[in-house]
Amino acid sequence: MTRPSTDLHPRADCTADADGRLTFALLTPVPDGARPALVRRPGKGRTEGEPHLLTPGPVADDGRPTAVLPPLPALREGRWDMFLLTGPDGARLRVRPRLRDVRALVDGALRDRTAPVAVRVPYTTRDGYLAVRAWLRPAHAEGGPVALDDRALTVRARLHGAEPGAGASAVLRLRGHPGTVRVLPVDVDGRDVSFTVPHPEPVDGGDHVWDVFVRPAEEAPPVRVGRLLDDLADRKHVHVYPRVTHRGAGVRPYYTVDNDLSVAVTRAADG
Known part of the structure; x- marks a missing residue:
């Protein structure tokens, strides 16, 4: 008999588009008022910045809610962890990934970029959470x-x-x-x-x-x-x-x- 999972972290699929847009489809019910957000990981000796709230997206074909990171504004360079903000008191849950569709990024070097050059790649952290690696450079x-x-x-x-x-x-x-x-x-x-x-x-x-x-x-x-x-x-x-x-x-x-x-x-x- 398979035991039910005790992992209470929400999960999400992520799809990357060639223009830099990331779409997250949440696999678990979202509590009322909860907002998906990205939080930039602070450097050594620095404090954490304000969360970057994701834009609500259209409901997926299977009825799941989605959240979108548009191409603009560009994210600051660094590593951004995904959270579900669950209340006004700052409570939050880290999000685990399920499927990451990054096929649109594979041939990204073939497309010319204008200044500033902004890049974001979703990935799974070593401890199994969903994050986004961002670069922002003048050239x-x-x-x-x-x-x-x-x-x-x-x-x-x-x-x-x-x-x-x-x-x-x-x-x-x-x-x-x-x-x-x-x-x-x-x-x-x-x-x-x-x-x-x-x-x-x-x-x-x-x-x-x-x-x-x-x-x-x-x-x-x-x-x-x-x-x-x-x-x-x-x-x-x-x-x-x-x-x-x-x-x-x-x-x-x-x-x-x-x-x-x-x-x-x-x-x-x-x-």
Whole structure:
């Protein structure tokens, strides 16, 4: 005999559209006056902000209530947890996911974006709740294929929210030392850029990380290279590149917790 579930958390299906709209269909009855909302997860040492209330949507074909996150206004960059606000005293319940339909996001890198570049991807947290990963940037360089050998790293990217111009370049910035940069030439083809990075060597004999940017034009601010425009909220442990040895140091490109491209350099290849 199957025991009934003791999980009292509400559940919802989520459907993502190509224009950034997210539609949530609630699977459990919603108490009178309850409102679905997203709450931005605070950074370390910060307090939680005000909930972002979702817009009531049309009743689904099966009679379920829906709530909608429209494309605008854009969410602030960060991770947003979904709750059901159940009363004026601030009581709330976290929402668990059932089905997540993110097929419309899979080929998102093929669509050009205007500035600012706003992205949101629904996902399941490690502890089994429904959340939305949001990015909001003035411009973005969507990373493409990364080629790696024992001499250099070749990166391809497509600019969104910015146009390549005279003096475009690639910039590697030493993390923790913003004044230490390496500037490299780029090949430009429309909005696509590519560049080759000779493997960096350890600085001051220590381990370190170089963050990868594209400067669209000589006087333009640098744009971070990353992979944001598809259905993956977390890429760090999905796209894993090998480590190569260069002059006694280990060199490995990787995606950060924010899905940005960086290059780690360690003192030993097995470090």
